Amino acid sequence: MIRKLIHRVFGPRAATAPTTPARPDDGPALIPAARHGIHRERLSSGARRTVETLQQQGYKAYVVGGAVRDLLADITPKDFDVATNATPEQVRQCFRRSRIIGRRFQIVHVLMGAETIEVATFRGPHDDDTQTDAHGRVLRDNVFGTHAEDAARRDFTVNALYYDPVAETIIDFHHGVADLEQKTLRMIGDPVTRYREDPVRMLRAARLAAKLGLSIDPAARRPIRELAPLIENVPPSRLFDEMLKLLSSGHALRCLTQLRDEGLHHGLLPLLDVVLEQPQGERFVELALDSTDRRVREGKPISPGFLFATLLWQQTVARWQKLQAAGERPIPALFVAMDEVLDTQAESLAITRRIAGDIKEIWALQPRFEQRSGKRPYALLEHQRFRAAWDFLQLRSEAGEIDSEIVSWWEAFMDADGESRAALLQPPRADEVKKRRRRKRKPAGGGSDAATPAAVDAGEAY
Template sequence: MVKEEEGFKANVPTKIRKRAHIVPREENGIDLSAVSPFAISVCQKLQDAGYKAFIVGGAVRDLLIGAKPKDFDVATDATRKKSKVTRRAIIIGRRFRLVHVNKGAETIEVATFRGFAKQGVTKDEDGVITNDNVFGEQYEDAARRDFTVNAMYFDPISGDLYDYHHGLDDIRERKIRMIGDPATRYREDPVRILRAIRIAAKLGFTIDEKTAAPMHYMQTLLLSVPSARLADEFSKMVLSGSAVACMELMNRYDISIPIPLFDVLKRTFGLPFVRKGLERCDARVALGKSISTSFLFAVLLWHEMKEEVAKSTGKTPGQIYEEAAKKVADSYRWDGLQSRYVSDMAIIWKLQPRFLVRSRRAAMKLLQHPRFRAAYDFLLLRASSGDASHELADWWTAYEGATDEERLEMSKEAEHQDRKERERLRQERAAEGKSEEGEADGEEKEKKKRRRRRKKRFDRSKPSKSEKASSDKEKVSK
């Protein structure tokens, strides 16, 4: 049930800080060259029109710690319609309306300052805000934000930093602290529990004790959050470049995300293959490289895939992997995984048994496959965790970098080795079969011996022919 809160004030702190601590350009240390020129342009246009305009949120936090912001958000006292500073600006959002200003591939999100709600805010029966289009002053907007490190405002025109809640001090102390009462803020939006963990893991910060205290017992509120939003937050965690740190914090605070994908990761996080996969993805992000979402989810669900392979009734490796991949993919298709990711993930799995066939034709065909690189990287990861042969991984590494003539020789040698290996396995199976037959023969002989012994005992207990004859004569004479 959703109701409108007429007199509700959205987590107003006991002491409202109406005046910000202003840190000038010379002292805040923000490098203006690291700021998006387009974001500066949006702020400039709004200020030229007579409005306040600041870069806010995670971008300011990242600039202060010397990291490169992923994107830039702008906060202003201009209303939504006035915030449309270019023709390529659209109003979006449902719970809180925003303006997206576009230029090429870059999008700047512009939001009007949120106020302490008096009318118009709607909440469900659990206290979760479902509609929040109430505007106010800058200090109110600062109090409405979640963590102190995300509640600072940077004016790219003057270079000044506006800090209402000692966010700069918390950055220096490497601490994540909630603005206002943590339990109330988690009740308003339970996803803040996951955001606290993700931001702390990403920055290498600790979570303030008061902020962390309610997280465990209030995680039940996550059950009321749409699964699509939880899946999105889960994706941010594992793709953030700090997936291992996120999982360690989730385990430390005993927090779970109520979606099947997280259940799988929590169950398999201790396996060398999964942990190495997450570590490699984190390392790629640290180097500024992109992560293949399909590859990452193929790693997370590989344990499930292997279980399905073991249960498959297919006759050939191709059939077995095809059947198992379809079952796993269909099981998690709805769980925040887009169809294109599911399809690519299944291809990575289905290519794994093809690495075992190294004939000239099969090897060249696999090498030319569009998903060879992803499947090959997956094979290397399996080999590094003991799930596949190092010799096989090394062979494919050499094969990929070889000339056509060298590849031909490598395939001939591999085919010869594979024939020898198949013959060895055939002989072992035959020997095992003979051994089993010998054991069966031995058991049969033992049974016959036991039957003969029983028969002898029975025969001894019976009277002999002479004894029986004399007994009969005695009966006749009587």
């Protein structure tokens, strides 16, 4: 009854926890180690040394953001960022091995052994000089501010946490520790304004909710579907970076499901609905992402090329089959399908040329697993992308896309010695024998017709 009365009198926003401190004049909460449980030894040596050096020079400096959040959630951080009241030039003077980078907001990369620590100056509120686009997205912003202003500029309360490794204290301006304990992801400030300033925050909300098992606060979740089209205004390179973070979070499957639940995937993977609505496509993606999540949890490396190859494969197969049905030969049709799918995807995600090359190689090697005669299996074993292509083939088999017999044959071939391998080789098909005979004949004008379309169709382009 009391809650309903408050709701009627003060409106729906009064019924939710505040997104900013109730009494900002009171200052932040100072949470000791006995309460939060984080000790300085859990930080990297580079992060500790960076903060200690800045403090010794008379500046404020703290480990900030995702690293503090993850430590509280008992997750090992991937990297450590530092926030300080020192300007980039002052930070640069404190560290011999450092460099200033960035245009929108200058930061300093401090090199500590093999570590690179990102050091940012406290940011201030937007002003009349802040450059935005027609939708409110901030384009250029290089305003320095106070510690409190920097905390207010953070996106979510769980990201506005500052850890002092010298005093082993967490400085919490926006009740972030309490929100993390209550499994709530809450926006600092007005969600609509904050999403318009940077639409990537919507993707970050989905990723953090899935990774940390948080519920997105209703006030922060409500505008997402309406504002999702703003993601189209974000540079594809930024979207690609955010997708990599999502896929390498160790909870890729949950993140992808959360993206779909929030309606955010249309601007990133627009055909994801089509893939996931097909039993075989859904099974393939689930197997691939589950395998990726296991590798991340085990501390093993993952390949961005392999990840995107799995996400885009079903679209490629569908296009490949259509081209063959229209009369195209298998191998040329596959290469056309690969280019079309990657070109379409590039409109929303700026997949780098190197990663696109890795994706194509994984896809292009798939037909070669069907060639199990002559010298071709030996050559395939020596290919630099064999292991990735082999893992991809196993996923296809587990998803029911191809017969498991081909996987069993390759397992036996890889484990066998020289003579046993030769015994496993299949006799060449009749069409292959004819093509070999044609290649041996010399045309009347001299030379060879080894590069004819027939040879390409047989896989000789590899």
